[in-house]
Amino acid sequence: MTRPYARSGWALLLPLFFFIAAFFVAPIGAMLIKSVYDPEVASLLPATSRSLVHWQDETLLPSSPAFDALADDLRALDRDDHVSQLGLRMNRLQPGLGDLLQRSALKLHHDGTKLGDIDAQWSDPATWRTLKTATSVFTPRYLLNAVDLVLDKDGSVIRQPEERQIYVRLFVRTIAVAVIVTLFCVALGYPFAYVLASARRGYRTLLLFVVLMPFWTSLLVRTTAWIVLLQRRGVINEVLVAAHVIADNERFALIYNFTGTIIVMVYVLLPFFVLPLQAVMRGMPPQYVRAAESLGGNPSRVFRRIYLPMTMPGVAAGASLVFILSLGYYVTPALVGGRTGQLISNQIAYHIQTSLNWGMAAALGSILLLVVIMICFVLSRFARPGRLAS
């Protein structure tokens, strides 16, 4: 094709490019930046932030200009909400530090005492070290917290105390759920896709309708439907009780837990596995299987040696799609996951909506994105068009 053609091609792509750059790439970038960039404390304590940059030997107390700068900053915090904002932020960083700052601000407002007289903690270099990390605009804190690590008072990286280690376990659970869901989709979807791909016209239309129906139905509708089926007084338990399979007090807990998350996610993601796989199966030339059969291969051998390897690209494509979609799933675990079915996405939403710890949400999101990119990379190596088993 000639160059002017390519140029008009780019011109037509420009509007969508602009949109994607402005409202997709930039937001992802903003999230990545937010996970390490945190100017809030520095903007509340500007003079302190500037002055502590020059503090060299952190085993000794900083020089008196730093004390004056902090006193000036605290006096300048005239609005109550700024004082409490600072207190909240610093307490999150190190319990008690926020209270100390609030107390000091109050004292400084009322009388002209010196900082060192207000509290003995101001004579401890450790307090100042924490203050210095807090007032720098770039911080590794959120990313460290997102993998259950913290900076201790000396600035070295250590593991969180046992009771505060939550995120690594959630990341592991998220990946485990994605693996389980993918395996179920492969196990249920492969035979179904096979029948769908080899069915005659009428039957095929029917089966396609069956796969596409949930695909087109609102996600919320599908999740609601499973609550109706799976809850304690839901259809499945009622039927089992009515049929005397289980007693009234032995109803299964199928939802608001890990099981519920798995069942509903398999249901929601199954069409994403079946559709690409059956397309590959249909596009497969039939002569290889026929040749193998005519050479006397028994059916299971033909399937193992010819059909399965040839459909592997479809399996890989469908499974990767399911796996990656389940890593970031939010709606289903939030509604049917209960406590044991919560995934990393629920923590991200919690930090955005409830705890308002945006830096933490950004850090968890960034790490999830990193995991997804790494997995995509590994999968793309495996998902090369399959070779015939020789």
Place this chain on the structure above:
Amino acid sequence: MTRTGYWTLQSITFLVAAFLLLPILVIIPLSFNPEPYFSFTRKMVMLDPDGWSLRWYREVLQSAQWRLAFRNSVTIAAIVTPVATALGTCAALGLRHLPSRQRAIVTLLISSPLVVPVIIVATGTYLFFAPLGLTQSLTGIVLAHIILAAPFVVITVSSTLTTFDERLLRAAATLGASPIRAFFRVTLPLMVQGILAGALFAFATSFDEAVVTLFLARYDQRTVPLQMWSGVRDQLSPAVLVVASLLVLSMSVIVVAAKIVETFLSRRGRT
């Protein structure tokens, strides 16, 4: 294949089909439940007419909250659909002119909003929009939905363009048609199926989107999925089942209508 093998395969298929279809079908009878629960009553199972009622349908139709949610959803989708369709169609036309290597890279970029987990898109959008005043705003929701909907349009339109015969344009040119005229008389009619399918996808994407909307919507900007969300999470009222049934019904109507239009268009294209 052996007989047992065949029947095993057919029964697995049957069970999977039931797994896929039953949940959607079970909510429709339950929406006629007279009680404020999510389960069948004895009277309903006995098919006693007294056990069935339109109570929750009345409730939904009279509820100001549900009406507002429908209006919000339709407003958002009504802006998102044409914009996403126009952007996506232009991009699909542009993609065709690129050398294949560049085309692969650009396609990857354009479809990345579908691959990146939606929670990441939502978080990024929220953090980026907050300082711009685009959170708690319909504009913000619309912009985010366009990003999620446009890739579907690019994919569907591109797939109709793969079968497009470039020689038709040359034929039009030799017959004296200007490029613009050729576009409207030749290219566009052949693309129209893909554009309609893409528009349908864009509409469905916007109408169904819950996560980004959850982060960006103000309390009075709730859409249908958000209203269902709170119906499931906080109230567990059968009103949710009514809306779900109505959505299943309207979705079926739209898909069947689309199928008819498609058949009609392809028949006209042949003559």
